[in-house]
Amino acid sequence: MTTPILEIEDLYARVGDKEIIKGFNLTINKGEIHAIMGPNGAGKSTLSNILCGKPGYEVTSGSVRFKGKDLLVMSPEERACEGIFLAMQYPVEIPGVPVTTFxxxxxxxxxxxRGQAELDTMDFIKMVREEGKKFKLDAEMIKRAVNVGFSGGEKKRLEALQMAVLKPDFAILDEADSGLDIDALKIVAEGINSLRDGRRSMLIITHFQRLLNHVVPDFVHVYADGHIVKSGGKELAVELEEKGYAEFEREK
Amino acid sequence: MAGLLQQVSLPGEEIPWLNEIRRRGRMVFEATGIPTAKTEAWKYTKPRELGGDDFVLALPSNNLDASIPNLAFDSYRICFENGIFNPRQSILPQGVEVLPLIEVIMFHPEYRTLINANIQLERFPFAALNSAYLNEGVFIHIDSKVEIKKPLTILYHTDNKNQNLLCNLHNLILLDEQASAKLIEYHCYKGELKSRYFVNVVNEIYLRRGAFLKHYKVQDEAFKSNHIALNCVDEASNAVYQAFCLQKGANIARNETHVLLKEEGAFAEINGAYVMNGWATLDTTTDIEHLAPNTISHQLVKGVIGGDAKGVFQGKIHIAPLAIKTEGTQLHKALLLSDTAEVDVKPELEIFADDVKCSHGAASGELDEDKLFYMRSRGIKEEEARRLLIDAYLEDVISKIEDEKIASWIRLMAK
Structure with missing residues (x-):
């Protein structure tokens, strides 16, 4: 039996006067991995920002439900507490705040x-160090300020580490592979796959097929001009890689 | 009504030279008056409210019977309660001269040349006022090559009991050749947050050849009080003065530091932070005079300003013609938390020598929305995220405090 975790219905949204999301529909069930592929500038990041509640975006119509609750009325921190995680395309540097404190x-x-007791500091640091090893982030790095002095690849690995520590029910990976060399890509992909347990859902946003070779999605959607123009299985990603986006943009 | 200048009988009136200092102080303050916006040095910070106030001079009968606030570190203690030295609450080190100033004036006239030696009263109206009442304060003398490991804390504890108390304090601190010490000044209040009082401090610090003083200050006065402090530092060759001042209280406060790097190799580091809300004005003013070759000064001051508050930074670096191969740096940064918060910055460089390295910079900004969102997207509540970002903003200046226990205390006080 399938249980929807995220239900987006006929969503329209804009930034300033510019309409970017135009009639977007998508339902993701528990345990499913979806990939959204689309050309640069199509508004893929707008979608992920809206799902996480970033200020500056205006939803003009439509609805988003997360585990049956209205997501759009929640603050970003409430969404995170409810189990949404966004691995950002451009992780932010926060000088003066160590990774562990953050x-x-x-x-x-x-x-x-969730009504759980706070973690003991020593237990917590031990746990982060253990998880850090999986992403090749050593104890020295997790003592440093968040993303400060991190290379592009290290930033992406830190996003994956955060996801592993926060254990969200639903993760959005926005261009999680950009800027990664092949070794770093494997580390991040392994991390993502280790969190794939049949209950956790994910939305992978990318414009290359590359990451999808390592994290194989259940569904692939082609996104153009503010909505999904075609949906299919993992083979759609291969087709896209061969034909390019132009064909799909014409199809609609 | 009794204003700032009152006729009072003070100890030591039989000493002519003491009377002369007091008379001159009174005369200069009468002539200059309370600075107004027309006084260049007080353009941004206007202590106008002092003019109409009714003051009660701090006298021994005003002593307060309060327990001492806890300090988070082991320290000697020199206690002033309501502006009066209280030996019973003090814990003084052995083998170091720590005496009430008036005792030094009466019994050790050899130190009299130190008083106001570098202070031109016409330039500093409140130092003139301070001299008019010269009496309270402490004399600390550390002998050559003596190192006091434990910090010496001067604790100023004030509670006005509905009186508008005027506290004038004058401290003389003398470190002989290669002596070393840590001095902490902690200004705090007891009782009503709304207490009104005026603390007017002058510190004269003399660092002989190779002496090393670390000077930390926390100004946490009641929010309707006024606080004016002048630190005048005289450094001989290879002396080191490292200062950090955190200001977070008072309605109008100025911490002014005037450093004279008189001989080769003298070094000064003047850092600070201020954290404010409401409608306060917190002012940091510096004047660093490089008077000899190979002298070095560094300044870093960071402020966090909310509400209708105003931060002021006036920083001057003067390099005399002889002072070649000197280095002077200065940086002020402010974080504005509201639309009505204000910051006024006046950097001044006066360079009369060639072959010097000198720089200054100022920046102000708001909390970064992207950083806030990044933290919130991980579940951290907005208020908590703001708090973390503010702490992080001050961390680079607080982390310059080498003594970890004192740094932790100041970090906590800045919250």
């Missing part, structure tokens, strides 16, 4: 929301 505040905020 993650500890995040973990405890989410635990508090």
């Amino acid at each position: 993650l500890k505040h995040a973990v405890n905020a989410i635990r508090k929301h």
